[in-house]
Amino acid sequence: MFLKAIFLGSILSATLLGAPAMAVEEPAFQTVLEDGAFSIRDYPALVVAEVAVAGEQKEAASAGFRLLAGYIFGGNRRRQSIAMTAPVTQEPTTNEKIAMTAPVTQTQTAGGWVVRFTMPSSYSMETLPEPNDPRIHLRINPPARFAVVRFSGLARPDDVIAKTAELRIWIQQLRLREAGSPSLAQYNPPWTIWFMRRNEVMIPLLP
Structure with a gap:
């Protein structure tokens, strides 16, 4: 079951730290197939920064962020x-394994969570600065293909479960095979009006 997704205010954080308002980069991808709200996308290799955090999901998300x-x-x-x-x-x-461009990704591990930011496309492993905190690690996620379903609203757990089921039916109809667990992607800060929020459920596919 999906846990409650949390957007931790990246735009607000930037504002508080004095960064000017600007467009937020989204991951580049190639659309292989589009069918209404459903699609298949190919994502390139992505450079991420990640940290392992112990504790419950909400607390770990906050600490990792x-x-x-x-x-x-x-x-x-x-x-x-x-x-x-x-x-x-x-x-x-x-x-x-996470292969989605995002500022924050969170993966449960034994005893905690791995929280990840995807780095902007202008950076590589060679050009990223070394973290001061030794708990933060930089690495490359390999290219991946995803089945995706878009939807709006608050992305409550029941909504995400329903959309995941719909996406899995669509995958089966195309005779494709899943390569990993579903993930929930949210594109808006929490103060966005509910019907304007953009969400996606994504499932990695075997080649």
Whole structure:
């Protein structure tokens, strides 16, 4: 069952830290197939910053976000600011593989969670500054293909479960095979009017 998704105010954080308002980068992808609200997308390799955090989901999300936000807002060897991206994604599973561009991704592990920010496309492993906090690790997620369903609203757990079921039926109709656990992607901060919120359920596919 999907846990309650949390957007931790990346735009608000940037404002509080004095960053000017600007468009938030979203991941580049290639659309392989589109069928109404459903689609299949190919995502490239993505560079991520991640941290393992113990505790319950909400507390771990907050703690992980604070650590990673500290890194991108100057907590690194160059004291360099790194722009945030969207969406936020969460995957309630013990599988540590995440291949979705996002500022924050959260994956459950034994005893805690892995929280991830995807780095802007202008960065590589070679050009990213080294984190000051040794708990933060940089790595590359490999290219991946996803089945996706878009929907609006608050993305309550029951809504996400229903959309996941719809997406799985669509995948089966296309005779495709899942390669991992579903994830929830949310593109808007919590103060966005509910009917204007943009959400997606994403399921990785086998080649």
